[in-house]
Amino acid sequence: MNRDSAAGSAPAFRSGFACFVGRPNAGKSTLTNALVGSKIAITSSKPQTTRHAIRGIVNRPDAQLVLIDTPGLHRPRTLLGERLNDVVRDTWSEVDVVGICLPSNERIGPGDKYLMGQIAQLPKRPKLIAIATKEDLVTPNRMIEHLQAIDAVQAELGIEFVHIVPVSAESGTNLNELADLIIAELPQGPAYYPDGEITDEPDETLIAELIREAALEGVRDELPHSIVVTVEEMRLREGRPEDRPLLDLFANLIVERDSQKGIIIGHKGSRLREVGSSAREQIRKLFGTPVHLDLRVKVVKDWQRDAKALNRLGF
Numbered sequence: 440m441n442r443d444s445a446a447g448s449a450p451a452f453r454s455g456f457a458c459f460v461g462r463p464n465a466g467k468s469t470l471t472n473a474l475v476g477s478k479i480a481i482t483s484s485k486p487q488t489t490r491h492a493i494r495g496i497v498n499r500p501d502a503q504l505v506l507i508d509t510p511g512l513h514r515p516r517t518l519l520g521e522r523l524n525d526v527v528r529d530t531w532s533e534v535d536v537v538g539i540c541l542p543s544n545e546r547i548g549p550g551d552k553y554l555m556g557q558i559a560q561l562p563k564r565p566k567l568i569a570i571a572t573k574e575d576l577v578t579p580n581r582m583i584e585h586l587q588a589i590d591a592v593q594a595e596l597g598i599e600f601v602h603i604v605p606v607s608a609e610s611g612t613n614l615n616e617l618a619d620l621i622i623a624e625l626p627q628g629p630a631y632y633p634d635g636e637i638t639d640e641p642d643e644t645l646i647a648e649l650i651r652e653a654a655l656e657g658v659r660d661e662l663p664h665s666i667v668v669t670v671e672e673m674r675l676r677e678g679r680p681e682d683r684p685l686l687d688l689f690a691n692l693i694v695e696r697d698s699q700k701g702i703i704i705g706h707k708g709s710r711l712r713e714v715g716s717s718a719r720e721q722i723r724k725l726f727g728t729p730v731h732l733d734l735r736v737k738v739v740k741d742w743q744r745d746a747k748a749l750n751r752l753g754f
């Protein structure tokens with residue numbers, strides 16, 4: 440449409456930032472991925488998988504929505520825990536919209552209320568949208584009950600939702616509608632990132648997250664929180680034909696104790712091989728290039744409690 444001849448009627452371009460918050464496992468990362476349409480943030484059935492503020496970008500002809508994926512806020516037990524909570528609060532104060540994820544298959548509990556209470560105390564409060572996640576897991580009756588409980592929580596905690604939306608990242612229910620509602624709350628302004636870009640995370644971070652995700656498959660207890668991955672080097676193999684490139688990757692999988700190293704490596708290295716081949720496949724999908732992955736397991740004693748180690752590992 441010609442903006443000059445139709446003064447006032449052309450839709451203004453909107454752009455801005457949103458993040459999803461919620462207790463661990465509420466479905467934040469899966470929702471971010473589903474909205475962006477590509478695997479950016481890693482997901483897993485283990486709580487507290489996400490450690491970085493990863494951005495995914497939703498591009499529309501009339502809008503750009505930048506999604507920030509934050510770790511789940513929880514009561515800190517380690518120095519890492521405290522730093523993660525700082526990341527979360529910093530993010531809240533920077534975004535235009537916060538989507539509060541409340542899984543439909545679980546009742547609103549003290550953890551959810553703690554989190555919403557924290558949001559209620561922010562000096563500059565973003566627009567809030569309540570998202571009833573995992574809609575596919577519940578009956579319509581249970582959903583109604585859940586939506587009523589969400590509605591009631593507003594008065595109880597002194598917060599106000601501009602919308603309450605049931606969504607399933609799994610089946611796709613209401614995903615576009617949710618994006619529309621978030622975008623409608625964004626200020627007018629030009630795009631922050633070039634069209635076509637879906638994340639501004641460095642490749643190394645995405646790769647490290649994919650390897651960590653592969654390593655998390657099937658591990659239990661405290662081990663998930665003890666794993667961190669660093670990508671030491673990444674380069675295209677020289678001397679390959681142009682139509683058959685190969686990406687050489689050198690990465691470290693870091694754990695906190697020798698006993699954990701044994702678990703990760705497995706009997707005669709069998710687990711580590713599985714982790715490597717599953718990570719290679721995911722990285723190949725993301726970059727479209729076959730990968731040679733050199734993965735070493737290292738022990739950095741109690742890195743979650745060690746300020747120097749945390750700094751070195753980029754937290």
Ligand SMILES: Nc1nc2c(ncn2[C@@H]2O[C@H](COP(=O)(O)OP(=O)(O)OP(=O)(O)O)[C@@H](O)[C@H]2O)c(=O)[nH]1
Pocket residue numbers: 461462463464465466467468469470481482483484485486487488489510511572573574575576606607608609610
């Ligand atoms: N059935 C169903 N499962 C879902 C849906 N969304 C997420 N899940 C599952 O719920 C689990 C947690 O999802 P995540 O997206 O990792 O949750 P998160 O809130 O980012 O978790 P943290 O990173 O620990 O804070 C995973 O096993 C997902 O597959 C959904 O819409 N439907």
